[in-house]
Amino acid sequence: MTWLDLPEDTDFGLDNLPYGVFSRGGEPARRVGVAVGEHVLDLSAAAEEAAAPFAQLLTSGVLNPLLAAGPATWHDVREQIREWLTAGRYADQVRPHLVPRTEITNHLPFEVADYVDFYSSEQHAINAGRIFRGADDELMPNWKHLPIGYHGRAGTVVVSGTPVVRPSGQRKPRAATDPSFGPSQLLDIEAEVGFVVGTPSTLGTPVPVEDFEKHVFGVCLVNDWSARDIQGWESQPLGPFLGKSFATSVAPWIVPLAALEHARVPQPAQDPRPLEYLRVTEPWGLDLALEIRLNGHLVSSPPFATQYWTAPQQLAHLTVNGASLRTGDLYASGTVTGPAKQQRGSLLELSWGGREPFTLGDGETRTFLEDGDEVSISATAPGPGGTRIGFGEVTGRVVPR
């Protein structure tokens, strides 16, 4: 099947081949790579040596030119990589471009154009409603009619491993008369799944649900760091701002949509039936199993397949007003939370608003993040023939300012 010595049970088999950007050792050059087994294939170098027709898309140190090239090219590049990694005649040519992943530094894989964050887990929205507004007011009246979302700060999307400086800001506990200023005391995470737009669209022309695969290149893990105290005080009436904009971390690997065919599952039933532009005929639920670790301890396992609104619906909604897409747009699912307690995608929910500290494996407890805490979110999905499609992980350590 391959001349490569692939570890059994790898997250990065030949059916995955996620894309990233890396540099080797102390070299400044940023290269486009594909994770395979415990290596990364230096795609920039391999394509140049092979004089591949797509080689010039891989020289800018970001994935954007490849993203912009569109689905036919994405298909061709993927097929070529698989051929290089399987046909024995390429082994001698390609082997020198395989770099152990322990020897690389990952960089932000693409230049983010606009960043949108949705709020599409029903259980998360219910939990947030219960925690903030009381159990009588579980879901906002609009929630089941449209995928609620907002724009975040594209300029502070950072790659996994970037330290997260605890943000300072204004917060006003309910009991206080006036706000005070200082480091956030309710620093949180949100485990999310992000969708990376490749093909742009035209201003004034909506993108229908069925064009999802023409525009979206791939999927990556996202940690939408959130300062709940800052967010709580600032959010009326225009939504979250500084409570979110200090950092959003993404995993180094973008899993191509093509790798997720076996992960597609029906989404949850939608009642009421959505308006026409949000109706889908193809299943685009995705069976991703997320895991959240805090200082190495597994604290939650959110199931992405429970999301109420799917990525094609989010894309159609995002553009239904005529807003255009640009190459590098990133939109995230919102916190992924399942129905069970150990499936909650934020510490807000795991600690129920800070009222119920939860335990790490070593007996320590947490409500929100402490300085020095490291959070790591990983995910896998089913691949063909019992294989596993890994998403790598998005990790960040909280540091004091």
Add this chain to the structure above:
Amino acid sequence: MTWLDLPEDTDFGLDNLPYGVFSRGGEPARRVGVAVGEHVLDLSAAAEEAAAPFAQLLTSGVLNPLLAAGPATWHDVREQIREWLTAGRYADQVRPHLVPRTEITNHLPFEVADYVDFYSSEQHAINAGRIFRGADDELMPNWKHLPIGYHGRAGTVVVSGTPVVRPSGQRKPRAATDPSFGPSQLLDIEAEVGFVVGTPSTLGTPVPVEDFEKHVFGVCLVNDWSARDIQGWESQPLGPFLGKSFATSVAPWIVPLAALEHARVPQPAQDPRPLEYLRVTEPWGLDLALEIRLNGHLVSSPPFATQYWTAPQQLAHLTVNGASLRTGDLYASGTVTGPAKQQRGSLLELSWGGREPFTLGDGETRTFLEDGDEVSISATAPGPGGTRIGFGEVTGRVVPR
């Protein structure tokens, strides 16, 4: 004073010199230019011919490289332009690079990185509170403690003159049980003033109020088109999204901060006294007189000097959580509304939520925008010696989809 034949009473005298990007006739090349009198100086060409040290900043068809160069360069370029336009010995060399503005096409002057929209007019916030929430609830409790803001869609910031396609979307009138889909029936404008960031900042490090002039390059007019019905239905709990993201228009000319020294006025008194990071010692109120025209009829004259929160305060707030700035970040003031009825910066306010149609000069009335309507926002500020600093205008015509 100048070898140029400048019209008396021009908005674009030697103390203004706003920057833009244009092309000539049918030529594809985008050039950096400076508006002067009824001409634009082709700065890209003039700098290249003069072998100016900054010439290479002007070749990319956007202002971003010049913006990124920082305040010392901004100063040098401005001084050089003034010398070219005043010293007689340059007349023969520079004159061929003056192009009548009637012969050019303006383009988006800079690549927008992140776009943030504030909400910093007290009278606008009061009016919005009265219209939406009733007179008893005039200002949110947080409003006088921080400049409320949110992120908008950078990818749909367009240059003046770009047609605005009436957005479709979900809206639910209060009386209706379910939302329906269709073209917005409450299409509105917001007359705003935008600030363009040149010098980037470091993630994790706030920018203090006193560093405003190190980071902000200049000022431009903004029309934050708003679909009130879409916005009203979608905004809880995460703020405006599709009600705003279909288009935000900016004027073609960025007035350098250096041109606004004579426009600086004390801002309104702030009570309660803001937290320390928002305290300013220098006056950064700006005496800009805005005018809004609908199909050529003057419908409002909002005074920018009435803004409660100033641009240095907004910048300090935007970064106080450690969020970094990028070259090309744009942040807008929010709707500029003065205390008088004819100083309201949105049709929402001019028609008091659609309940009080207002008259155009020709006897027609409006509540919100009709297809074919053209809105134009202009502004001037005092310059030295009784001169006037013009901001040009930001114009857009509503077209049906």
